[in-house]
Amino acid sequence: MTFSKTLKSALFGLAVLGLTAPAMADQLSDIKAAGKIVTATDMHYAPFDMLNNGTYEGMTKDLFDGVSKEIGVEPVYQDIPWTAELAGLEVKKFDIVIAPVTITPERLERYAFSLPIADATVALVRAASNTEMNKPEDIKGKTVGVQQGTAQFKQLQAFGKELGDVTIKEYGTTDEAYADLAAGRLDAVAGSLPNLTYLVKNRPETFAMFEKATFGQPTYFGWVMRKDDDSASFVKAVNDALLKMTDDGRIKEIQEKWLGTYTELPREVPTK
Template sequence: MTLTKSLKAALLGLTALSLAGPAVADQLADVKAAGKIVTATDMHYAPFDMIIDGVYQGMTKDLFDGVTAELGVEPVYQDIPWTAELPGLEVGKFDIVIAPVTITSERLERYTFTIPIADATVSLIKPVNSDLVKPEDIKGKTVGVQQGTAQFKQLSAFGDSLGGVNVKEYGTNDEAFADLAAGRLDAVAASMPNATTLVKARPEHFALFEPAQFGDPTYFAWVLRPGDDSASLGDAINEALLKMTDDGRVKEIQEKWLGAYTELPREVPKN
């Protein structure tokens, strides 16, 4: 083959590649090729994520174990502080955040969400001997909440509507609950599953407000990076969750960890 013919062949090859367009990344294919999916969650968020006797347990783990079995890959569970999870996801330190993340309109613009895994509507907890009753009674009081959460934003907005609440932020719910038990807080705001789990476990110390919830209904879900490369993985996870819903596994897991079953949206809510 002459140099001219070689050059023409090379040019034709480049033209074909340019017409085909850039290769589209496919996170599902990458995960299946690796045989594993690397996760991030905060293992101090009962009843979803807990370390009991040195073993990771909780509703999140049971749900995700079922999903990964459907996908045919092994889950790699990592205990990451909540405030480092979404930033770490963005730079590719893990494939997915499975800590329950509240779906908000702002986050929908920035991330890819799965369908809901639980109700996340914010609720209020008080000491069992408190004379506070309804959510409006927290006006002028000191209320704890986990920093960087949607519950923090909802509490702040609700406090402003009441004319002022002293909001105190904590790294974890457990830290806030400890200060509530010690009398350093008047109340704690958390998602309904977190609140009911605490009160059920320690009824001698804590109680729910009546009604406990305030604000609009919200939901927890899992989070992937935005873009077309994550779409296939998100779709596969949603399909697995819907299959588990239809065959009763989600109901069984909810009843095990939450004590009751809540029917969830079958699509990602567009808040």
């Protein structure tokens, strides 16, 4: 065989390979082709995620309904225990975790986050009848509940170690912690500021905020996606939608509906 024929054969083989090689994976393209975004959240985290007579509602749903509409697909909402959500995301059981997840430097190393969707600064709530605790330092010598596996748990743990003599009790859901607080089995519950503000607003006869409620560093909630090249276009689409909803006032309207107030959020993902 001549060199010319050999070269032609080689080029033809490469062309065939090029025609038959699979296209680069792209999560956004796959989502649009499927016509849906499959999500995961814990539907027991008011005011973000709630089940009302079996119907999913809350601030997260209103926000993500808007994002899905901007992307041009339908959202599929799944109620998944918090402890199974990030692991399920990694093995591609769903496209995105829309449970409010505190953005931390450690999580940013492993996952891609959306822009902040809400304030997540850790705060404390007490029984309305307990007027002895007014500032965070008053939990010294007390028992405090918190949802397990959360950034709020880590901050409470660090604060408790700093104070000394703080007993921390972990719960699978915040609802379980609130029930024990109402029953007198806890002295306080730690959680994100918007969650506790909503709790006190709706049940003032049972719960009250500490007069100085927050402690630790200011933090934010975001949604979690996979951190890989395939997902980059999807992450951008979600963030573009959130920015559009911020600029046209929809996010302000949703915040005021569920939180009673509006907090201006960063237009970039915090890295600290």
